[in-house]
Amino acid sequence: MILQARDAARRFGDQHVFSGLDLDVAAGQHLLLSGANGSGKSTLLRCLAGTLALSSGSVMVDGLPAGSRRARARIGLCLRPEQAFQLRLSGHDNLLFAARLRLPRRLVGEAVDAIEDELGITHFAGERVQRYSSGMRALVACARAMIGGPSLLLLDEPTRSLDAAARRRLWTALHRRSVACVLASHRGSDRDHCDRVLELPVLR
Amino acid sequence: MTEPASVRSLESARDIGTGFVPTGPRVVLAILRRDAAEHRFLGLPFVLDFLFGVVNLMVFSLISRVLRHPTRPAFLHTASYFDFVAVGIGFMLVVQAASTQITSRIRQEQRDGTLELMTAQPVSAAAVAIGVSCYPILFGLVRAASYLGIAALLLGLDVSSTNWLGFAVVLSLGGCAALCFGMALAALTVAFEHGDALGTLLIVAVAFASGTYFPVAVLPRALRWLSTPLPTRIALDGLRAALSGGSWGGAAVVLASVSAVGLPLTGCFFGWATRLAMRRGTLTRG
Numbered sequence: 221m222i223l224q225a226r227d228a229a230r231r232f233g234d235q236h237v238f239s240g241l242d243l244d245v246a247a248g249q250h251l252l253l254s255g256a257n258g259s260g261k262s263t264l265l266r267c268l269a270g271t272l273a274l275s276s277g278s279v280m281v282d283g284l285p286a287g288s289r290r291a292r293a294r295i296g297l298c299l300r301p302e303q304a305f306q307l308r309l310s311g312h313d314n315l316l317f318a319a320r321l322r323l324p325r326r327l328v329g330e331a332v333d334a335i336e337d338e339l340g341i342t343h344f345a346g347e348r349v350q351r352y353s354s355g356m357r358a359l360v361a362c363a364r365a366m367i368g369g370p371s372l373l374l375l376d377e378p379t380r381s382l383d384a385a386a387r388r389r390l391w392t393a394l395h396r397r398s399v400a401c402v403l404a405s406h407r408g409s410d411r412d413h414c415d416r417v418l419e420l421p422v423l424r
Numbered sequence: 425m426t427e428p429a430s431v432r433s434l435e436s437a438r439d440i441g442t443g444f445v446p447t448g449p450r451v452v453l454a455i456l457r458r459d460a461a462e463h464r465f466l467g468l469p470f471v472l473d474f475l476f477g478v479v480n481l482m483v484f485s486l487i488s489r490v491l492r493h494p495t496r497p498a499f500l501h502t503a504s505y506f507d508f509v510a511v512g513i514g515f516m517l518v519v520q521a522a523s524t525q526i527t528s529r530i531r532q533e534q535r536d537g538t539l540e541l542m543t544a545q546p547v548s549a550a551a552v553a554i555g556v557s558c559y560p561i562l563f564g565l566v567r568a569a570s571y572l573g574i575a576a577l578l579l580g581l582d583v584s585s586t587n588w589l590g591f592a593v594v595l596s597l598g599g600c601a602a603l604c605f606g607m608a609l610a611a612l613t614v615a616f617e618h619g620d621a622l623g624t625l626l627i628v629a630v631a632f633a634s635g636t637y638f639p640v641a642v643l644p645r646a647l648r649w650l651s652t653p654l655p656t657r658i659a660l661d662g663l664r665a666a667l668s669g670g671s672w673g674g675a676a677v678v679l680a681s682v683s684a685v686g687l688p689l690t691g692c693f694f695g696w697a698t699r700l701a702m703r704r705g706t707l708t709r710g
Binding site: 227230232263266270271272273287293294295297298299300302303304306307308309313318320321322323325345368403420 | 444445449454455458538541545546701703707
């Protein structure tokens with residue numbers, strides 16, 4: 221299993237977001253997180269990535285505790301896909317920055333060029349991100365998560381702003397990699413690309 | 425069917441990239457490159473800031489003509505009040521970078537979600553803290569050197585007996601000490617949100633107590649005692665000594681010691697602050 225969560229729970233104050241959650245995701249498997257707004261999809265993704273601590277329980281990534289440096293090296297993360305950029309830099313520069321944190325120096329340029337080519341963002345990658353549409357930003361955010369060959373991708377509504385062609389390119393890239401993927405989405409068509417669906421109830 | 429070359433190369437990057445953990449210096453350099461690239465777009469604000477600095481120095485140059493007091497021992501090391509205050513103003517740019525600029529930068533990273541994104545990478549919290557703080561400090565050092573250069577060229581700062589090596593060493597070590605100060609404030613910002621307000625308050629206090637605008641000898645006794653261990657006061661004394669060809673070695677040793685102890689300590693402090701924010705869910709403050 222690339223991802224295992226056991227009896228995972230997160231609460232803010234006395235409000236439970238999720239609790240008693242057991243989760244297993246095998247290598248190459250795609251899991252869709254579904255649920256109403258406020259059901260804790262993004263919170264769960266953050267906990268799986270290790271950027272938000274669980275209130276109780278555990279998450280292991282490839283046998284390593286979530287949040288440890290070696291576990292983080294195995295995860296590609298895309299939260300708030302239209303945000304979390306250096307807006308004055310180009311998409312290409314944002315990708316270069318991510319690649320420098322995840323790849324040996326000699327592979328940085330090559331990996332960025334390859335992912336830009338694969339997701340069809342080469343023609344606008346040189347422009348500043350602040351001039352991008354939501355869809356362009358989302359695509360660059362997904363590219364950034366895929367850099368460095370993670371074993372597990374955690375994507376928060378990656379297709380929300382994408383047009384049909386961009387969605388097709390993204391799903392092709394994801395299937396080509398046979399990478400395990402946990403994504404939160406409200407979009408019905410994303411279900412067709414996933415092996416399983418986890419419906420999160422609203423506990424509040 | 426053969427896969428495109430771009431996909432093959434990506435697959436090779438993928439195989440080697442999985443599990444890759446970058447070293448601390450590499451992370452610091454990556455963040456520094458990012459920030460330097462981002463700030464090359466800010467030409468006009470830089471020019472305006474520089475003009476403001478020059479005008480500020482001119483004001484003190486004129487004040488200095490009124491406040492001539494050559495026999496006063498409190499202006500130790502320097503020939504005039506302008507020489508004294510120019511060094512103070514120059515170095516306070518570094519302290520200001522360490523306090524207000526680093527904290528506002530961290531707040532921005534929290535608001536944008538880029539801090540959380542960096543924390544999700546296989547990097548240490550200390551490397552992130554140093555990386556985020558590096559550009560403001562380096563830029564502060566460049567600003568300080570430029571302002572003092574202008575003061576020497578145009579406004580009569582006396583550099584006839586300056587020990588340039590000593591000046592550069594003390595200024596750099598002062599920058600390292602200020603970096604520790606900035607990282608501590610960055611940690612407070614991550615942990616408690618209002619680090620930027622604290623930074624502004626601290627810079628006023630430090631400027632007051634370190635002898636930026638007036639010698640510490642004129643402070644009340646209790647404040648004088650408080651200012652004694654301040655690295656900023658030690659840096660200012662060392663810079664003024666180097667400016668007038670005096671002894672700067674003691675200040676350099678103290679600042680080097682402060683940096684050697686302070687950098688790992690504040691790195692750990694930032695790590696603690698990050699973990700606290702992860703528990704509270706405040707790593708990103710939207």
